[in-house]
Amino acid sequence: MSKMPKWADAVLIPLISILIAFFFSGVVIWAIGKDPFVAIKTMVQGAFGSTQGVGYTLYYATNFIFTGLAVAVAYHARLFNIGGEGQATLGGLGVTLVCLAVPWPHWALALPAAMIGGALFGAAWAFIPAWLQAKRGSHIVITTIMFNYIGAALLGYVLLNVLKVPGSMLTESARFPAGAHLPTFHEMLAPFGINFNKNAPANMSFLVAILASVAFYFLIWRTRLGYEIRAYGQSETAAKYAGINPARIVIIAMLISGALAGLMAINNVMGEAERLIDNAVEGAGFIGIAVALMGRNHPIGIFLASILFGFLYQGGAELAFWESIPRELVVVIQALVIMFTGALDNMVRVPLEKLFLAFSKKKEA
Amino acid sequence: MDYLTIIQILDSSVRLATPLLLTCLAGLFSERAGVVDIGLEGKLLAAAFLSSAAAAVTGSIWIGLLAGIAGSLAFSMIHGLASITFKGDQLISGVALNFLAAGLTVVVGQSWFQLGGRTPSLNGAERFSPWTLPFSEALAKIPVIGPAYDELISGHTALTYLALLSVPLSWWVLYRSRFGLRLRAVGENPSAVDTAGISVVRLRYAALVIAGVLCGLAGTYLASLAAGFVKDMSAGRGYIALAALIFAKWRPWYALWATLLFGLLEAIGNRYQSIALGDIVIPVQFMQALPYILTVIILAGFVGKAIPPRASGQSYVKER
Numbered sequence: 001m002s003k004m005p006k007w008a009d010a011v012l013i014p015l016i017s018i019l020i021a022f023f024f025s026g027v028v029i030w031a032i033g034k035d036p037f038v039a040i041k042t043m044v045q046g047a048f049g050s051t052q053g054v055g056y057t058l059y060y061a062t063n064f065i066f067t068g069l070a071v072a073v074a075y076h077a078r079l080f081n082i083g084g085e086g087q088a089t090l091g092g093l094g095v096t097l098v099c100l101a102v103p104w105p106h107w108a109l110a111l112p113a114a115m116i117g118g119a120l121f122g123a124a125w126a127f128i129p130a131w132l133q134a135k136r137g138s139h140i141v142i143t144t145i146m147f148n149y150i151g152a153a154l155l156g157y158v159l160l161n162v163l164k165v166p167g168s169m170l171t172e173s174a175r176f177p178a179g180a181h182l183p184t185f186h187e188m189l190a191p192f193g194i195n196f197n198k199n200a201p202a203n204m205s206f207l208v209a210i211l212a213s214v215a216f217y218f219l220i221w222r223t224r225l226g227y228e229i230r231a232y233g234q235s236e237t238a239a240k241y242a243g244i245n246p247a248r249i250v251i252i253a254m255l256i257s258g259a260l261a262g263l264m265a266i267n268n269v270m271g272e273a274e275r276l277i278d279n280a281v282e283g284a285g286f287i288g289i290a291v292a293l294m295g296r297n298h299p300i301g302i303f304l305a306s307i308l309f310g311f312l313y314q315g316g317a318e319l320a321f322w323e324s325i326p327r328e329l330v331v332v333i334q335a336l337v338i339m340f341t342g343a344l345d346n347m348v349r350v351p352l353e354k355l356f357l358a359f360s361k362k363k364e365a
Numbered sequence: 366m367d368y369l370t371i372i373q374i375l376d377s378s379v380r381l382a383t384p385l386l387l388t389c390l391a392g393l394f395s396e397r398a399g400v401v402d403i404g405l406e407g408k409l410l411a412a413a414f415l416s417s418a419a420a421a422v423t424g425s426i427w428i429g430l431l432a433g434i435a436g437s438l439a440f441s442m443i444h445g446l447a448s449i450t451f452k453g454d455q456l457i458s459g460v461a462l463n464f465l466a467a468g469l470t471v472v473v474g475q476s477w478f479q480l481g482g483r484t485p486s487l488n489g490a491e492r493f494s495p496w497t498l499p500f501s502e503a504l505a506k507i508p509v510i511g512p513a514y515d516e517l518i519s520g521h522t523a524l525t526y527l528a529l530l531s532v533p534l535s536w537w538v539l540y541r542s543r544f545g546l547r548l549r550a551v552g553e554n555p556s557a558v559d560t561a562g563i564s565v566v567r568l569r570y571a572a573l574v575i576a577g578v579l580c581g582l583a584g585t586y587l588a589s590l591a592a593g594f595v596k597d598m599s600a601g602r603g604y605i606a607l608a609a610l611i612f613a614k615w616r617p618w619y620a621l622w623a624t625l626l627f628g629l630l631e632a633i634g635n636r637y638q639s640i641a642l643g644d645i646v647i648p649v650q651f652m653q654a655l656p657y658i659l660t661v662i663i664l665a666g667f668v669g670k671a672i673p674p675r676a677s678g679q680s681y682v683k684e685r
Contacts (some may be wrong), residue, residue, distance in 0.1 A: 028472065028563070031473075032472060032473060032475075032476035033476060044544030056395045059615055080456055080457075082460065109601070128661075132665050133662065136664075136665050136666050137666075138661075138666070139664065139673075141403070141456055142607065142608070142611065142660070142664060143661055143664055145403075145607075146604075146608065146657040146658075146660050146661050146664075147603055147657075147661070148515035149601060149653075149654060149657045150654045150657050150658060150661075153650040153651070153654035153657075154650070154654070155649040156650045157591065157648050157651070160650075161648070173522070251534075272631050286460075286464070287526070289460060291459075293457070324475075325472065325475075326471050326473050326475045326482060328467065328468040328469075328471035328482070328596075329468065330466060330468070330470050331464050331467050331471075332468035332469055332472055333466075333468075334464050334468070335461045335463075335464035335465035335468055335469075336461075336465070338457060338460060338461035338464065339443075339447065339457075339458065339461035339462075339465070342454060342457035342458070342460075343447035343448065343451070343453035343454055343455075343457045343458035343461055344446075344447050344451055344453055344458075345451075345453060346451040346452055346453055347451050347453075347472070
């Protein structure tokens, strides 16, 4: 008999952990002499109070869905991919090269091509750590961290020496052709008579992210490959015994992970900036870790967690503006969420298990 | 390149290697006891912030040092709580602590000093002053040896000498003391240590205390060197130290050479924007990425195999 019902494991524990994380976030706000309740009000108002706020929230959420799925797919194979940041950076390079290669006539043609470019570059950046883990046993956590730094240096070099517009002072690529412009929510919703804010960066990529989540679900729980990934994640020896090739699973899972992280670039590079700038990822690769942990590596959980972090990002910007609390507060909240839903999971789980056990014993008696 | 330039580059290598060495030794104690510490970066940052804040307020870097060590220790203990007591994932705990430091230092710094996340800049007694070793001025006039003694060996701050001293000390503690034997054993085979009636938990916490103190020293050194705290000033040094640790194969003397090498790379990168070797120009970005590239090559096992302590990364569960 299992100690706990399934819903407690999937919903109750993360919920309690998040509440504890938010409690401590409130303590931090209180400790720097601000009112936590005013802060929450400001954040909610800023993130959901206008279509502009919603547009930003969903824009950030789109990034996090991609990086969250990326972390999750690796996690199902029990691989901790901290390299989402670097993979998304390289994905941005892939998207840029595709967008600048041809004077695209229409976004419907540019988007699939850019997706392939971003995914390919992201996957390529994950390939070396994956191969080293599979064939040489190099710890993937360390190698992916190293590849984040190498990726940042590589991009700095390419931006400065290859992509920079000659004569320009700015370290950024040329603007993408007009045909590579992705429809924003404003343009998508106008035909339906909805007047969505013009300046909000949320765009078509949000729908791609949702499609990716659905595809993720089918991949992990409805295909043979997904089964093999999960089996390998549960027990390497058992997977080997069942005829699964561990090296193959490690490499494939990491390639998918890198591709998902790289796909993020259709949102931030193609959808928002419409050119490649330095440090375009802005930590979204790392947020993916928090999002995947919080969402229990399930697409629905990841979607909800991404919306939550989108809210925190956008609300945090408002907080900086109105309450003069630095944006880094979001990083603190992110840290607390990772801590309590990830590392301190047992702190909530063990007492809860005891509680359920005591409860079921009482019933039997 | 003349002799004096070489001496100057080596001198700044030592300067830049000092925080790496202290952090690397911190990671060494922690990982030798079986606790993987990705959170070195966060501890550095927390220590740099608190030491610089305390030094700015009290006017003494030595009080700053105490504050820095206290902050770093607090982070170490949270890591212990998560990864030893609650048997959580050590990697995740470390990642969380890095973010916690990155966020808290700015949020709290802004609230304390209103300088956009900086601390007031440090000067005078708020920084470590260089130690001039005896006769360095007299000897400076002697060709070849003189400048080397004066620039390279003399004139560092107390923490640099302390860092160099902690290499043989760490070696002695790890390989010649009973505590060190137990510490290494707990990282290789904790159940054997437990069977011998020694507390695995206490040993691992002890290792984390040592790591906390060492990171506290390193962070304070950074703050003193940069004359104050700026956002994200550790700039990945915690990760480079981790890389050096692998490079050093978890050994104290090798850690010294590894961190000196990485210090040298950074010093060369700082001095020359790009290096021309004949027709080939090495871009500065390549120099910046070199420590990480080297680590990947080492990890790949192409230059000798780096084998971590066997039980590192696993929380110890007593058998019932």
